Amino acid sequence: MQIYDSVKKQKLPFEPIRPRKASIYVCGPTVYDDAHLGHARSSLSFDLLARTLKALRYEVTMGKNFTDIDDKIIKKVQETGKNLEEITTYYINRYQEDMRALGVTDADIEPKATESLEAMESMIQGLIDKDIAYVVSSGDVYFDTSKDSNYGAISHQVGKDEDNQSRVEHTSEKRNPKDFALWKACHGDNDICFDTKFSKGRPGWHIECSAMIEKHFSHTHGNDEYSIDIHGGGADLLFPHHENEAAQSRCATGHELAKYWMHNGFVNIDGEKMSKSLGNSFFVKDALKIYDGEILRNYLISVHYRNDFNFNEEDLLNSKKRLDKLYRLKKRVTPTKASKPNIKFHKAIMEAMSDDLNISKALAIIEEMISEANDKFDENPKDKGLKKETLANIEFIDELLGFGGKEPFSYFQIGIDESTKNKIESLIEARNIAKKEKDYAKSDTIRDELSAMGIAIMDTSAGTLWEKM
RNA sequence: GGAGCCAUCGCCAAGUUGGUAAGGCCGUAGAUUGCAAAUCUGCUAUUCACCAGUUCGAGUCUGGUUGGCUCCUCCA
Incomplete structure (x- = not known):
């Protein structure tokens, strides 16, 4: 590491x-x-x-x-x-x-x-x-940096010259300008303080x-x-x-x-420092009202931890698309029982993360795994061994990076209630009947209706699947 | 005034001890599909803000220029 x-x-x-x-x-x-x-x-x-x-x-x-x-x-x-x-x-x-x-x-x-x-x-x-450390007359205790x-x-940034334009306030009782408070004596009756040998106050x-x-x-x-x-x-x-x-x-x-x-x-936030004075503080609670926690997590970890992170909706949606792909693959292997993750895959991810948490590299390796698995499933949708291994890969991702752990069908249905679900199912059924009868005008109308509801459908060998757009 | 960081495709973003530019989104051509969607395949930076230097060789090292940013005050 x-x-x-x-x-x-x-x-x-x-x-x-x-x-x-x-x-x-x-x-x-x-x-x-x-x-x-x-x-x-x-x-x-x-x-x-x-x-x-x-x-x-x-x-x-x-x-x-x-x-x-x-x-x-x-x-x-x-x-x-x-x-x-x-x-x-x-x-x-x-x-x-x-x-x-x-x-x-x-x-x-x-x-x-x-x-x-x-x-x-x-x-x-x-x-x-x-x-x-020393106690001054007010009861404050300072650390003597000298x-x-x-x-x-x-920090490597303590200058020798004391006359720089540092914004540290100068308290006359401090021995050195850089000295900082270890303990602050209480002020007034409304203050909250604790008793100590040196003074009443707080840390x-x-x-x-x-x-x-x-x-x-x-x-x-x-x-x-x-x-x-x-x-x-x-x-x-x-x-x-x-x-x-x-x-x-x-x-x-x-x-x-x-x-x-x-x-x-x-x-x-959108290129500006987040601060109260700018009025662009973004609380996690507010973000969670709009986006699922897993999607937010996936987005927030997608940039290396040492870089500054520029939060904006476009990038978040981009990041969500990547997560969607992982879950679509998970759909293809559900239900099955996980075996062991692919050794090469596991090793590559661990190597990336062991290098000062190189998340970008890890994410790229995941993309490769997804596309390789999809390719193989296109050829042989029933490859049992691959299904088990793929699920194990995804479970490994979940354990290490903390996403991909949901049941894949429900992932695409977050925020949709039961009655809507039933309605969607019956519309899909009606569409499939129309398709069978080759009444494509009707089947397309139904599809349009679903898409107006914010539902995307996809005809696969495993039947017609739907997702919230 | 002091300390430090960053600048790679339209957008996001990797790039180890210098060795000849990951991945995603978008776009585009095709396979598949009744048509779509999903999935797969191909294409998409001779070039890494600019200039000079070191070197057989530099996005990667050195110096400078320009442009962003942070800390020095409570702050994740």
Whole structure:
């Protein structure tokens, strides 16, 4: 397995800390709103990574956090009058609903920040004791970046000159402009805070990941050089979030946070960055109202995870056509029992995915498999051995890439109710009778009627089949 | 001001340590079909934004130009 390490900026062979084991931690969402397509893509990228590692027989432990204490959540609490837990539970549930609809496998560990406050407190206290962190008069606790000689190793973008036009706000009590908050003291009565030895307040954004990784993963790795194998997240998190995480953990624990760092690219909508200010945020929930989760998944994983993704309907439809082809092939082999996937096919796909998740190559290999199988079935529609193997191929695709797992006839009938189905069936029957009597005018009229209903039909050796267009 | 990324057929998009351009969509010609649809077959980039260099050889390396984009502030 080769993965691209965005810190070392090169593809590296994956050599886990512990043989045959892979620990992955991905930065999850801050739960103050519904998940948008960007969350989906990040989730999907690392889902693909975990699936690939599992297929390579690694024992994968996947962790993904929920940031459930944060300024924006508090703002929501104040706006709605609901309490913190009501809000975060609501959005966590909705997030999980969405990700499951997209076929994302649940993480093994899904820690919440509010459940890890002791771990954060002790990590911060440790840093204060070492004089790497300091408490200012307001009660805020800052990390002293000048105490970490490796600060900047992750993002490579910490300049030596302090007089650059950085947009970091200058707080007079900070020792260095780059210092960041580990703990924010509470402000006013409406604030939500927790008591600690240093002050009443709440955690800064970066500390939670460090603390949660330490809490949930460190015991599995003991005194190794690294806490976890792979740390992932969106490309925007590289700086400052991951830089700061790495610095805290390094200074608090004496070992590096992660052996490999991976970052996924952004989702743009019709060429524009998705953002609230542009009014083009696309929530997964809204997308799911229009498109089936499997179709969305298939589309969102079709571009390499490191590239930016430009979401638009034309490409989505293109991607859906590719999925349709897979399911039409599945129709041709249904019903049958799967045997074993074709060895060459299996190997080729695994090789592609082992190369830093080369999904484009994998998809191309699938296209070849589909067209080869169709070709053979055109010659011999009853090739039992091939049917079993083809089904096994498709099941393998489903397990590794997470699509193609539906019953093929129902795939083409998503969103059509029973009574419509019955109507379609009887129209097809009437058309077949007309065809038998060579009354083509009538049979064509019926076909037009069906197509007006959005139903396409196809006469095959196995009878007349229909699909939702 | 600083750090970094990208530019391959009408569209989406691969391209390993440099060796002579995957795949899909669209289009088109044919097989099949009562006609369609589905399926299959053929065709569809002497060329990789531009310029210069290294090399026997460069989409792939180096330098420069142009054009997009991201981060440095909450952000997947």
